């Protein structure tokens with residue numbers, strides 16, 4: 427299928443922005459939604475809406491079936507078993523859940539969590555808080571100049587006290603991709619678990635949790651063409667089964683007395699309260715949509731486009747591109763224009779119909795290492811094409827002329 431035809435699956439991409447064709451280059455923040463997802467959510471509300479796991483009537487059974495079918499779809503999308511998928515609000519909640527529940531079980535004085543300064547705050551703060559609450563240490567693996575985490579550097583800091591290695595699979599800033607299988611081997615050699623922040627990888631490349639060796643893996647629906655407010659935590663079955671719930675309330679109990687309570691099996695014990703049923707249905711429709719395009723094809727397309735993007739913006743004098751110097755393996759390209767604040771740049775690009783992110787990208791420690799208060803970030807997905815990139819470059823050249831004229 428041509429990219430032009432694929433773009434037609436995404437109604438919003440037909441929108442004009444400030445009189446220009448929309449060049450949406452911010453999918454690392456959130457992706458656009460195909461009609462298949464919008465239709466699935468609408469169909470659920472129009473035909474099957476009821477609360478799950480409670481009613482004995484037909485409609486409630488259908489809603490429960492939709493929700494559990496969604497779990498099945500999401501589990502098979504990443505090579506897991508259905509009972510290993512906990513629905514959450516997104517990556518942030520998934521990581522907080524693991525850090526609190528698993529952290530409480532394994533962290534204490536003399537133990538440590540290993541992570542990196544390149545992590546999104548969502549994969550940093552939950553681990554800091556969990557470690558510090560239990561008297562454990564947080565260790566940071568040294569980053570390579572391109573911001574990546576090498577297995578050798580990781581091996582330097584992991585030791586017998588390590589209980590958790592928490593790393594992003596793909597960086598949301600640097601465009602680097604970690605060798606997760608190697609990280610798993612190192613963690614496992616010391617009896618630690620590997621918790622993967624896969625917010626920027628599950629939407630963009632084929633993922634098999636067993637092949638990766640991940641023990642926990644967190645991701646968000648909204649970055650993979652699904653709705654906002656839904657995401658998933660994969661946890662190895664034996665690990666989840668030994669963990670305490672974090673959210674107490676309805677839908678997660680076996681029996682409650684005035685003296686105590688027992689919990690449902692996993693994953694339901696982690697899903698206290700009415701879940702985001704329509705969100706799960708939409709996220710599953712998104713996974714089906716991505717699978718119909720082909721995850722390998724999506725990855726190849728993005729890599730080709732990101733390399734084209736990096737090469738084209740490097741040709742603009744005064745542009746600094748961060749991350750890998752050579753071939754890129756993900757769709758994220760972060761840059762700055764000499765003498766222009768990233769926010770001003772992004773605002774100028776917006777007037778030409780180009781959407782890019784600007785700021786610290788929820789990675790303040792990394793920004794300090796880059797000695798940049800903020801950067802601009804363009805990120806591509808399956809619906810972007812060279813026309814989007816060319817529109818960005820033309821807008822960048824125009825913005826540069828404008829800001830340099832103003833500065834004179």
Ligand SMILES: Cc1ncc(COP(=O)(O)O)c(C=O)c1O
Pocket residue numbers: 454455515516517518519546548549594596597598623625626646
């Ligand atoms: C690498 C990474 N981790 C975690 C998150 C948090 O995802 P969410 O806001 O969907 O919970 C993001 C979002 O940008 C991300 O890029």
